[in-house]
Amino acid sequence: MTPxxxxxxxxxxxxxxxxxxxxxxxxxxxxxxxxxWDAELWHLRRPSASSGPLRLVVFVLGAFWHALWERKxxxxxxxxxxxxxxxxxxxxxSPGFAASAALMLALSIGASTALFSVIEAxxxxxxxxxxxDRLVVVDTLFGMPxxxxxxxxWSYRRFQALRDDxxxxxxxxxxxxxTMTLTEMGSxxxxxxxxxxxxxxxxxxxxxxxxxxxxxxxxxDGTADLVAVVGHAFWRTRLxxxxxxxxxxxxxxxxxxxxxxxLPEGFEGLTGGxxxxxxxxxxxxxxxxxxxxxxxxxxxxxxxxxxxxxxIETARSEVETFxxxxxxxxxxxxxxxxxxxxxxxxPYREARxxxxxxxxxxxxxxxxxxxxxxxxxxxxxxxLARGASRQREAAIRVSLGxxxxxxxRQLLTxxxxxxxxxxxxxLVAAWFGVGVLGAWLGDAIGTSGGRGLEYLDPDVLxxxxxxxxxxxxxxGGVGIAFGLLPAWQAARTDPNASLKSDxxxxxxxxxxxxxxxxxxxxxxxxxxxxxGASLMMRSLANMQRVDLGYDPDNxxxxxxxxxxxxxxxxxxxxxxxGEFLERVRGLAGVxxxxxxxVPMGGPTRQTLVMGSEGRPELNPAMxxxxxxxxxxxxxxxxxxxxxxxxxDIEFADDDRVDRVIVLNETAAxxxxxxxxxxGRRIQLPWPGYLGMGATVVGVVADQQLGEPGRPRxxxxxxxxxxxxxxxxxxxxRTDGRPGDLAAQVRATLADLNPNIALTSVMSMRDRAxxxxxxxxxxxxxxxxxxxVSLFLVAAGLxxxxxxxxxxxxxxxxxRASLGADRLSLAMLVLRQGIGVTLAGILVGVVGAxxxxxxxxxxxxxxxxxxxxxxxxxxxxxxxxxxxxxxxPARRAMRIDPMVALRAE
Amino acid sequence: xxxxxxxxxxxxxxxxxxxxxxxxxxxxxxxxxxxxxYYTLTPQGASALEEAGERLTALARGVRRAxxxxxxx
Numbered sequence: 001m002t003p004x005x006x007x008x009x010x011x012x013x014x015x016x017x018x019x020x021x022x023x024x025x026x027x028x029x030x031x032x033x034x035x036x037w038d039a040e041l042w043h044l045r046r047p048s049a050s051s052g053p054l055r056l057v058v059f060v061l062g063a064f065w066h067a068l069w070e071r072k073x074x075x076x077x078x079x080x081x082x083x084x085x086x087x088x089x090x091x092x093x094s095p096g097f098a099a100s101a102a103l104m105l106a107l108s109i110g111a112s113t114a115l116f117s118v119i120e121a122x123x124x125x126x127x128x129x130x131x132x133d134r135l136v137v138v139d140t141l142f143g144m145p146x147x148x149x150x151x152x153x154w155s156y157r158r159f160q161a162l163r164d165d166x167x168x169x170x171x172x173x174x175x176x177x178x179t180m181t182l183t184e185m186g187s188x189x190x191x192x193x194x195x196x197x198x199x200x201x202x203x204x205x206x207x208x209x210x211x212x213x214x215x216x217x218x219x220x221d222g223t224a225d226l227v228a229v230v231g232h233a234f235w236r237t238r239l240x241x242x243x244x245x246x247x248x249x250x251x252x253x254x255x256x257x258x259x260x261x262x263l264p265e266g267f268e269g270l271t272g273g274x275x276x277x278x279x280x281x282x283x284x285x286x287x288x289x290x291x292x293x294x295x296x297x298x299x300x301x302x303x304x305x306x307x308x309x310x311x312i313e314t315a316r317s318e319v320e321t322f323x324x325x326x327x328x329x330x331x332x333x334x335x336x337x338x339x340x341x342x343x344x345x346x347p348y349r350e351a352r353x354x355x356x357x358x359x360x361x362x363x364x365x366x367x368x369x370x371x372x373x374x375x376x377x378x379x380x381x382x383x384l385a386r387g388a389s390r391q392r393e394a395a396i397r398v399s400l401g402x403x404x405x406x407x408x409r410q411l412l413t414x415x416x417x418x419x420x421x422x423x424x425x426x427l428v429a430a431w432f433g434v435g436v437l438g439a440w441l442g443d444a445i446g447t448s449g450g451r452g453l454e455y456l457d458p459d460v461l462x463x464x465x466x467x468x469x470x471x472x473x474x475x476g477g478v479g480i481a482f483g484l485l486p487a488w489q490a491a492r493t494d495p496n497a498s499l500k501s502d503x504x505x506x507x508x509x510x511x512x513x514x515x516x517x518x519x520x521x522x523x524x525x526x527x528x529x530x531x532g533a534s535l536m537m538r539s540l541a542n543m544q545r546v547d548l549g550y551d552p553d554n555x556x557x558x559x560x561x562x563x564x565x566x567x568x569x570x571x572x573x574x575x576x577x578g579e580f581l582e583r584v585r586g587l588a589g590v591x592x593x594x595x596x597x598v599p600m601g602g603p604t605r606q607t608l609v610m611g612s613e614g615r616p617e618l619n620p621a622m623x624x625x626x627x628x629x630x631x632x633x634x635x636x637x638x639x640x641x642x643x644x645x646x647x648d649i650e651f652a653d654d655d656r657v658d659r660v661i662v663l664n665e666t667a668a669x670x671x672x673x674x675x676x677x678x679g680r681r682i683q684l685p686w687p688g689y690l691g692m693g694a695t696v697v698g699v700v701a702d703q704q705l706g707e708p709g710r711p712r713x714x715x716x717x718x719x720x721x722x723x724x725x726x727x728x729x730x731x732x733r734t735d736g737r738p739g740d741l742a743a744q745v746r747a748t749l750a751d752l753n754p755n756i757a758l759t760s761v762m763s764m765r766d767r768a769x770x771x772x773x774x775x776x777x778x779x780x781x782x783x784x785x786x787x788v789s790l791f792l793v794a795a796g797l798x799x800x801x802x803x804x805x806x807x808x809x810x811x812x813x814x815r816a817s818l819g820a821d822r823l824s825l826a827m828l829v830l831r832q833g834i835g836v837t838l839a840g841i842l843v844g845v846v847g848a849x850x851x852x853x854x855x856x857x858x859x860x861x862x863x864x865x866x867x868x869x870x871x872x873x874x875x876x877x878x879x880x881x882x883x884x885x886x887x888p889a890r891r892a893m894r895i896d897p898m899v900a901l902r903a904e
Numbered sequence: 905x906x907x908x909x910x911x912x913x914x915x916x917x918x919x920x921x922x923x924x925x926x927x928x929x930x931x932x933x934x935x936x937x938x939x940x941x942y943y944t945l946t947p948q949g950a951s952a953l954e955e956a957g958e959r960l961t962a963l964a965r966g967v968r969r970a971x972x973x974x975x976x977x
Binding site: 002003004032035036038039041042061062063064065066069070073 | 938
């Protein structure tokens with residue numbers, strides 16, 4: 001028997017309201033909900049209760065509130081679970097589609113995520129120092145009056161003055177990375193040593209893991225402090241993690257340094273290349289007792305932290321005020337008196353970036369996102385096609401009472417599920433790929449940026465929360481992006497039309513139009529990618545075609561250095577180099593040997609030209625710089641450099657005769673614009689080269705000593721017997737594989753002096769390959785992205801047109817039976833593909849013109865996009881598109897009208 | 905408001921602090937009224953209640969001490 005409800009108006013209306021509210025409740029729990037609220041109403045309307053109208057209103061509102069809450073809960077749990085389950089089922093039912101879609105997504109999301117982790121680590125992440133955003137680099141700037149100012153290094157005297165004068169920046173600290181030879185720990189080895197101010201450790205928040213860091217005791221007081229702190233890795237590998245490390249000594253450049261502390265694991269200094277640290281005061285012993293006293297002996301950079309409450313603008317103006325006083329306080333050396341000096345402040349994060357590396361990384365990231373865009377458009381096209389064939393399903397669901405919003409939600413859930421599967425796999429791929437990418441990019445773009453600061457530590461690349469969020473947002477965005485169009489199409493389904501008509505003849509509402517638009521996007525984006533890739537390829541080819549000015553084949557290169565201590569011990573560097581040369585020359589397999597700068601290796605010396613007989617007006621303030629090297633006799637013969645004029649360096653050019661110099665063509669033209677330079681003199685700020693100067697005895701072809709793509713530079717060559725240097729490059733011409741001689745050369749040096757390390761032993765070919773790694777890897781990756789995009793576009797176009805042909809089978813059959821010839825049928829199909837491709841190419845050309853401007857800085861020997869490149873990639877894309885459209889077109893030609901019509 | 909009571913009851917049920925049980929249909933029909941749903945506290949619910957009580961007491965104590973401490977000064 002049903003409850004005996006009171007029949008008064010208030011109760012009747014309340015029950016009606018409950019009925020309305022119950023519609024909001026998910027069907028599964030609707031009955032129970034209604035029962036419970038009926039019971040509640042019964043209780044409220046019981047005869048003994050005196051409930052006024054207000055209580056009834058509150059009651060009804062409460063019921064609606066609860067109903068809405070139930071609905072929200074239901075949405076959250078049940079329908080989403082349902083949709084996901086349904087989505088997974090549909091995906092499993094078409095495993096081919098699901099697998100290829102997931103793979104495509106996994107690769108593109110994985111690649112984007114891995115590259116993003118690099119961008120995150122180098123551009124976005126906060127450096128691991130306290131208040132890293134308040135860290136600043138203080139530059140010292142020099143230039144000519146009215147000319148541009150360029151950053152330079154600090155000298156210790158000027159740095160001291162800066163520290164005394166400037167209050168707005170705290171913990172001002174100098175740092176400089178040098179190499180020192182480690183001995184008395186196995187065979188001699190060159191390690192990275194940072195010379196630092198003691199305050200750098202509190203500045204960077206670094207505390208000693210053992211012992212102590214530098215303190216007040218190591219501030220320069222005019223005496224040398226031979227103390228060192230060592231890095232964690234150094235302590236582990238060289239000192240066997242000895243617990244009693246503090247107090248031991250380590251021998252660097254033949255000097256014994258007392259170890260006072262070990263730094264925490266992972267810290268490698270601001271430069272990222274330090275194994276050990278020594279205080280500036282040690283330079284009084286490492287270099288010479290006056291090393292810190294010459295205000296123009298400049299070699300290090302300065303960092304500090306903005307004082308509390310000080311803005312960077314305040315600090316900047318204070319530092320600029322200081323900068324203006326530099327030349328009056330520290331008179332410039334003779335001949336450079338016109339130099340103007342200034343100082344500036346740059347945020348640390350900005351200062352450490354290497355612009356070329358930034359452009360490379362952003363270009364790669366942009367490219368990978370474009371590939372993802374193509375993949376997304378491709379998937380949207382595939383899903384549209386599937387959606388069209390699932391129209392009956394949609395129609396049935398709608399006619400069975402599914403709301404359109406429910407339908408859209410379900411389709412979106414499906415595409416999001418697919419994206420999640422792809423994104424998850426992509427994340428796994430990125431997880432594994434990020435290490436490889438880090439090592440690769442370390443080689444390719446270098447990890448050292450402006451002011452020698454490290455900007456990317458490949459070891460710390462990881463999928464952190466920020467990268468994770470990026471991957472999740474990307475996956476969600478992609479899922480919605482490729483799901484939206486099919487969902488919209490489904491929402492417009494008219495169940496009557498769909499169910500009544502035959503499935504094969506339904507023309508999808510968002511059919512060819514929507515997919516055509518997607519193809520246009522894909523073609524356009526692919527064209528941008530291909531144009532970028534071909535520009536980089538052309539630039540790389542230019543780079544590899546550059547005439548180096550020497551023969552890089554069969555050339556073994558290495559670097560070694562004597563120390564000031566060796567000199568003090570009575571070793572004459574000129575005699576030593578000569579002896580070493582003689583011994584190497586005697587080795588079997590050596591065709592020739594010389595000293596000098598190792599191209600793309602060093603040691604590099606730049607010096608100002610103080611004067612030239614060919615240009616009387618030339619003075620040091622004009623900042624004409626020349627790249628100098630001390631070479632052995634027969635240098636150009638060994639290297640295969642063309643002697644244009646005059647002669648090579650000879651054995652007789654020693655310190656008993658006048659100083660001689662050989663110039664490259666650029667230097668000869670710059671310093672002696674008129675007449676032959678032979679027999680005329682130039683002045684250099686080296687001992688013995690000022691006053692009398694050096695006589696030009698030869699002119700040789702320009703050599704490419706740095707990374708290909710650098711502008712031409714002035715180069716000078718002097719005999720090492722006239723200009724002795726402690727360090728030198730060794731260049732050995734071999735008659736076989738250069739690497740085969742490495743061990744023998746090493747042994748020869750060890751035999752001569754066991755305390756000297758031979759470093760950077762490498763064939764010239766390998767060295768050149770290392771230098772061009774960045775452009776090569778960037779180009780290769782862009783090429784791969786371009787190829788992938790081409791493939792995706794072809795697949796997308798093929799899929800779309802094949803689908804259109806399949807759906808138009810009846811129409812095409814009808815046309816054929818009415819007498820249309822096969823060619824015109826094929827053209828009908830082809831025209832569809834050609835139209836969208838041409839539209840895409842048009843859009844792409846505009847896009848490429850705009851986008852490739854950002855590659856400008858990376859290009860060598862090409863000014864940017866030229867019509868040849870654009871036409872080339874357009875033709876390529878068009879050809880591929882034609883091929884992709886041809887296959888379904890051929891199928892259209894072969895349609896048998898009888899079969900097509902009977903199939904209905 | 906009854907709406908908040910029911911949403912709270914649902915949440916308590918989801919956490920198994922209370923257990924809902926429908927009344928026997930026969931009884932409701934005999935009395936010619938809708939079926940009632942009876943809620944009982946589970947042992948888990950009881951201990952959660954205990955805990956919450958203790959927390960509130962501790963909080964009240966803390967607040968009282970803070971207030972009296974402040975007025976002393």
